[in-house]
Amino acid sequence: MHLFKRFLALLLVAGFFLAGPGAVTAQTVVGVTATEIKIGNTNPYSGPASAYGTIGKAIGAYFKKVNDEGGINGRKINYITYDDAYTPPKTVEMVRRLVEQDQVALLFQTLGTPPNSAIHKYVNQQKVPHLFVATGATKWNDPQHFPWTMGYQPNYQTEGKIYAAYVLKNVPDAKVGILYQNDDYGKDYLKGFEDGLGEAAKKLIVLKQSYEVTDPTIDSQIVNLKNSGANVFFNITIPKFAVQAIKKSHDIGWKPLHLLNNVSSSLGTVLKPAGLDASKGLITALYMKEITDPQWKNDKGFQDWMAWMKKYYPEGALDDQSNAFAYNVAMLMVQVLKQCGNDLSRENIMKQAANVKSFELPLLLPGIKVNTSPTDFAPIEQEQLAKFDGERWVLFGEMYDASKK
Amino acid sequence: MTSPGGVAAKATEQDVASPSRAVPGLGPRYLPRVGLVALLFVAVILPFTLSNFRTFQFTQVLIYGIALLGLNMLTGYNGQISIGHSAFYAIGAYTTAIMIDRWNIGYGWTIPVAGLLCLVVGFLFGRPALRLEGLYLALATLALALSVPQILKYFEHWTGGSQGIVLTKPAAPRGLPLNPDQWMYLLTLCITLLLFVLARNLLAGRVGRALVAIRDNHIAAEAMGIDNALYKSVVFGVSAAYTGIAGALSAVAIAFVAPDSFDAFLSITFLTGIVIGGLATISGAVIGALFIQFVPNWAQDISKAAPWAIFGTFLIVFMYVMPHGIAGFCRLMWIRLTAPPVTRQEPR
Numbered sequence: 034m035h036l037f038k039r040f041l042a043l044l045l046v047a048g049f050f051l052a053g054p055g056a057v058t059a060q061t062v063v064g065v066t067a068t069e070i071k072i073g074n075t076n077p078y079s080g081p082a083s084a085y086g087t088i089g090k091a092i093g094a095y096f097k098k099v100n101d102e103g104g105i106n107g108r109k110i111n112y113i114t115y116d117d118a119y120t121p122p123k124t125v126e127m128v129r130r131l132v133e134q135d136q137v138a139l140l141f142q143t144l145g146t147p148p149n150s151a152i153h154k155y156v157n158q159q160k161v162p163h164l165f166v167a168t169g170a171t172k173w174n175d176p177q178h179f180p181w182t183m184g185y186q187p188n189y190q191t192e193g194k195i196y197a198a199y200v201l202k203n204v205p206d207a208k209v210g211i212l213y214q215n216d217d218y219g220k221d222y223l224k225g226f227e228d229g230l231g232e233a234a235k236k237l238i239v240l241k242q243s244y245e246v247t248d249p250t251i252d253s254q255i256v257n258l259k260n261s262g263a264n265v266f267f268n269i270t271i272p273k274f275a276v277q278a279i280k281k282s283h284d285i286g287w288k289p290l291h292l293l294n295n296v297s298s299s300l301g302t303v304l305k306p307a308g309l310d311a312s313k314g315l316i317t318a319l320y321m322k323e324i325t326d327p328q329w330k331n332d333k334g335f336q337d338w339m340a341w342m343k344k345y346y347p348e349g350a351l352d353d354q355s356n357a358f359a360y361n362v363a364m365l366m367v368q369v370l371k372q373c374g375n376d377l378s379r380e381n382i383m384k385q386a387a388n389v390k391s392f393e394l395p396l397l398l399p400g401i402k403v404n405t406s407p408t409d410f411a412p413i414e415q416e417q418l419a420k421f422d423g424e425r426w427v428l429f430g431e432m433y434d435a436s437k438k
Numbered sequence: 439m440t441s442p443g444g445v446a447a448k449a450t451e452q453d454v455a456s457p458s459r460a461v462p463g464l465g466p467r468y469l470p471r472v473g474l475v476a477l478l479f480v481a482v483i484l485p486f487t488l489s490n491f492r493t494f495q496f497t498q499v500l501i502y503g504i505a506l507l508g509l510n511m512l513t514g515y516n517g518q519i520s521i522g523h524s525a526f527y528a529i530g531a532y533t534t535a536i537m538i539d540r541w542n543i544g545y546g547w548t549i550p551v552a553g554l555l556c557l558v559v560g561f562l563f564g565r566p567a568l569r570l571e572g573l574y575l576a577l578a579t580l581a582l583a584l585s586v587p588q589i590l591k592y593f594e595h596w597t598g599g600s601q602g603i604v605l606t607k608p609a610a611p612r613g614l615p616l617n618p619d620q621w622m623y624l625l626t627l628c629i630t631l632l633l634f635v636l637a638r639n640l641l642a643g644r645v646g647r648a649l650v651a652i653r654d655n656h657i658a659a660e661a662m663g664i665d666n667a668l669y670k671s672v673v674f675g676v677s678a679a680y681t682g683i684a685g686a687l688s689a690v691a692i693a694f695v696a697p698d699s700f701d702a703f704l705s706i707t708f709l710t711g712i713v714i715g716g717l718a719t720i721s722g723a724v725i726g727a728l729f730i731q732f733v734p735n736w737a738q739d740i741s742k743a744a745p746w747a748i749f750g751t752f753l754i755v756f757m758y759v760m761p762h763g764i765a766g767f768c769r770l771m772w773i774r775l776t777a778p779p780v781t782r783q784e785p786r
Contacts, residue, residue, distance in 0.1 A: 079746055080703070116738055116745060121602070121699045122692045126495065133491035147602055151694035154604060215591065216600040245588060 064138030065377040070370065071111045072096070073131030075143045080118035085144055087349055088167060089114045091359035092142060094346035105370045108377075113137060119144075121151035128152045132161050139164055139382055141366055142185075142359075146170045146217055149182075157181045162382045164369070165362050165412065170221060174411040176387070183386055183410040185362055187320050189218060189294075191435040193225025195318045195416055196292045198433075200237070200265055201230065204290060208239045210263030212254055212278060214270060215243040222269040222294055239263050244274065252281050259287040267292045272299065276307045283311035293317045295416075301325030301352035304421065315421040319428070320413055322396050324357045328425045334395030361394040365403060365412065368392055400432055409436065481627055485620040493619045494691070495731060500626045501687045502727035506711045507637055507720065508680025513709070514718035515641060516673045517653030519572065521705045522563075522579030525586040526556045526678040528700035530685025535603040535695040536596055545608055545690050549629070552686035553679045560678020564671035583705045587697035602696025605689065622691050629687065633680060638720055640676075649673055650718070681708075714756055716763025725764045 064071035076089025096110040104110065113135055115127040124143070131137045139162035143149055146168040156163040157179050165185035166173055173184030200207050211226070213219035223241070227234045240261035242254040251274050258266060259282070266289040268278050275297035282291070293315045297303045300323055304312040322329045329335040338360055342349055349356045370377070372385040389412065392403040401415045414435040419426035485493040505527060512518050533552040537543040563582065570578050590597045597603065610621035640646060648669055651659040660666055689695050707730050715726025737748035760767035 078742070081701070114742075116742075118703075119698060120701070120704075121694050121696050122498075122688065125692050125694065126498070129491045129494060133489060147600065147696040147698045150602055150604060150696065151692065154606070154693070220599070247584075247588075 062138070062378045064136050065108070068108055069111050070105070070108045070377060071113060071135065071137040072366070073128070073135060073137035073140045074112065074114040075117040075124050075127045075131075075148065076114055077119040077144060078116035080120065082119040082145060085167075085355060086116075087353060088142065088144060088355045088359045091346055091349055091356045092363045094349070095341070095360055095363035098341060098345050099367055105367060106375060110370075117148055119148060121147050124148035125151050125155070128155065132156070132159055138162075138377060138379065141165060142167045142362060144168070149173070153179060153182060160379060162379055162386065164382075164386050165365060167362075170217060174409070176408060176410045181383060183405070183412070185365075185412055186358075187413050187416050187435065188225075188411070189221035190225030190228070191414065192295055192318050192416060193222045193227075194229035194435075195418065195433050196267060196316075197226050197229025199292075199316070199418060199430075200290075201233065204265055207237050207265050208261075208263045209237050209265040209267060210239060210258035210261050210289070211241045211267045212251065212258060212270060213241070213243050214274070215245055218271075218296075219243065219269050226267060244270075246271070248274075251277055255281040255287070256285065258282075259285060263289055265290045265292065267294075268297075269294050270297060272297045272303050275303045279303070279307035279311050279315070283308065288314075291315050295319060298419075298426070299323060299325060299352070299354050300426075302354075309423055312421050313423045317419055317421075317426070318416040318433070319398055319419050319426060320401055320416045321354070321357060321361070322398060323426060324354060324396070325352050326425050338396060357396045361396050364394055365389070365392065398428070404436070411436070478631075482624075485616075485623045490617060490619040493623050497619070497623045497626050497691050498688070499724075499727045499731045500623070500630045501684045501691065502708075502711065502730055503724045504630055504633055504687070505681045505684035505708055506715060506726045507634065507723035508677040508684065509708050510712045510715075510717065510719070510723055511637065511641065511649070511673055511680070512677035514712055514716075514722070515646060515649040515653065516670065518567075518670065518674065519576040519709075520579040520677075521576050521702065521709065522582035523678075523681045523708050524700045524702060524704035525579075525582040526560060526681040527685035527688070527704065527708075528586050528590065528695075528697075529559060530556050530682030531689035531695045531700070532590060532597060532603075532685075533682070534686040534689045535605060538605055538690075539603045540596070549683055549686045549690075553683040556682025556685075557675045557679035560682075561671055561675030563678070564674025567674065568667050568670055580702065580705075583702040587700055590697045590700075597697075600697055602694060602699075605693040605695075607693040608690060626687055626691070629683065633683065634720065634723075637680075641720065645669075710753065712763075714753070714763055716765030716767075716769075719763065719765040719769070721768075722763050722765035729764075 074089055074092065076086050077083050078086040078089065093112050093114060096112045099105065100109045113131060115130065117124040117127050128140065128143065131140065140156060141164050143152065143163070144167040149166045149168055152163070160181055163182040165183060167185065169186055169189045171188045171190050173182055174188070175182075200209065211223065213223050227238070230237055240258055240263060242257055244251045244254060251270070255278055266282065268275060268291060270278055275293060279291070279293075282289070291314060295318050298317040298319060302325075304315070322332065322335060324335065324338070338357060339351070341360065342351060342356060346356065369382065369386045369389065372388065373381050387405050387407045387410065389403050389405045394403060397413070398417055401413065403412045404414075405412050415432050417428050417432050418430050419428045421427075484496055488496070505523065509520060509523050512520055530552040533555050534545065534548040537548040537551065538545055567575055567578055591599050607618050608622070609618050610616040614621065616624070641649070648659065648664045651662065651664060652666055652669055656666055692699075711726030711730040712722060714729045715724070716722030733752055734745065734749055737752065738745040740748050756764070762770065
């Protein structure tokens with residue numbers, strides 16, 4: 034008996050040494066085992082912003098596809114997503130649950146500017162990768178102060194600058210009227226636009242009108258803008274109000290150069306409801322393929338997306354750009370994990386997230402590439418202007434690259 | 439709305455005011471006190487046995503408890519329905535956040551200031567609200583809940599607009615071997631206890647009886663010499679102060695405030711909490727707080743697709759099984775178990 038025990042102990046020790054290196058390092062890393070990697074997320078599945086909840090679901094559907102195909106380096110993704118109802122206190126609670134209780138390896142695509150602001154400090158103190166947050170605010174690209182947080186989409190200020198550059202170059206006697214949503218999203222666009230105009234801003238902008246997201250209509254603002262004599266209309270509105278603005282300005286016979294923010298550039302949910310005729314001549318800046326635009330019908334990226342939607346997310350809407358957004362960003366996440374190889378320590382995940390080089394995503398516009406570096410935490414910085422010809426968005430001009438300005 | 443509270447309040451009166459009805463002997467009379475001490479003991483050792491995340495969740499329970507107690511004074515005891523308490527919660531939170539962020543004042547000082555400010559605002563709001571009864575008052579308070587987030591965005595210079603204000607979570611005072619979560623929990627526990635004792639002293643005596651009298655029949659109350667207007671606006675103020683203190687504590691615990699944190703749905707959540715916990719009961723505030731903190735999370739764990747449908751089912755079941763709230767239900771059970779046999783005799 035005694036001998037047997039000793040033998041057993043010896044066997045155990047030997048076993049540890051043999052299986053040691055791989056198994057032990059994998060254990061010291063949080064949220065990663067030999068067969069699984071845990072990824073945490075919060076999304077608004079209820080509450081005022083619940084329309085965005087489809088992003089969280091679509092990401093899960095994409096990870097399911099990855100798992101069905103064998104996972105990443107043999108590890109399946111265990112995707113844990115909680116509802117925060119877009120309220121910051123709930124986000125804090127849910128993110129703490131993910132980090133401290135579920136012990137996720139990283140946080141991915143937590144959605145909304147206020148929710149992410151609430152956890153910004155916390156995740157950086159805890160040194161948890163906080164990757165590709167779903168918000169267009171500018172502050173996520175700050176590797177010096179927040180080395181664990183990284184943005185994803187082009188920010189609103191950059192886009193505002195693109196329109197400003199266009200106006201300065203192409204409209205000699207511009208009188209600009211602006212309609213914007215009275216919150217951080219609207220003001221970020223406004224700031225980018227005004228910064229882009231520079232000295233000329235005071236002279237060129239003749240009227241600024243705002244609305245609250247809870248307002249029923251914006252008709253009176255449009256009438257005011259027309260009466261101001263503006264010949265350029267910068268329209269910073271979410272889809273619901275963009276439809277109203279396009280319709281109303283058409284109905285009252287106001288025909289300015291109409292700059293529509295990217296947020297509302299969807300053909301299916303904005304331009305069609307507003308009327309394709311009324312939408313003719315609209316200009317916007319794009320970085321993604323509009324999935325409702327007929328020009329992409331035979332595009333490989335679009336067709337793959339469609340096939341994936343039908344197989345893995347059949348309950349998702351095929352005209353909702355958010356589902357394309359989720360598909361792209363989940364793919365980028367997978368790329369970062371692939372780059373990590375077998376070292377899935379939080380440090381290496383962050384290092385690889387900051388080391389994406391000229392990576393192409395299937396639903397980005399041709400020519401747009403994802404690039405990050407230890408000093409550049411803004412993955413997508415290119416956009417191109419497009420004009421609506423009554424049927425599709427026609428890209429024109431050169432690709433604008435914010436990282437080179 | 440008033441009838442369930444009425445029954446529960448009567449039960450309180452019986453418990454407190456007529457000891458002669460209690461069974462002779464130590465057991466039943468002292469059991470509640472023993473229970474209270476045990477509960478307190480559990481509450482104190484909680485942060486040392488649970489993870490930091492759980493401690494943080496229980497801190498939120500205590501904070502909700504204070505807010506619910508405030509609302510229960512107004513709605514449960516006095517019968518004034520408010521769907522506007524998220525506004526006072528927001529005012530309390532922003533008072534603290536602005537004082538810490540802009541003026542570098544220690545968070546400890548900001549909490550009583552937040553309470554006082556809400557006391558004044560609540561009192562002033564309560565004055566014109568005197569003319570409004572029942573549903574009309576509910577509508578007026580709803581307006582308050584809807585407008586405050588927008589007003590907060592308007593004074594961007596102070597409030598940071600919709601970006602909100604980011605704070606730093608306070609560490610325990612030097613010398614105390616506690617982590618920030620444990621410290622925040624114990625601090626909140628002390629404030630909660632203080633406020634609960636104050637509320638109990640207020641509600642178990644003359645003032646409490648006057649409030650209930652106004653709720654049940656304000657003309658009769660007036661005839662007995664109760665100054666309806668004064669009581670109603672003072673209770674509005676005190677109720678707002680409690681909720682404001684809760685808001686202030688939440689700002690410190692969450693370390694972030696933004697208008698999105700304080701939408702009208704929060705008010706509805708508070709109202710749900712007091713009804714489920716038990717209208718016109720003090721213990722109901724804690725039970726209700728546990729409910730609104732944990733049940734939505736459980737609902738989410740049960741079904742990702744329709745968590746609010748599950749939550750709604752919970753609500754309906756609770757209201758059906760325990761129409762007087764959980765506290766009211768427990769009290770009725772208690773009375774039934776300890777009632778002297780006399781009451782069970784057949785009528786002669």
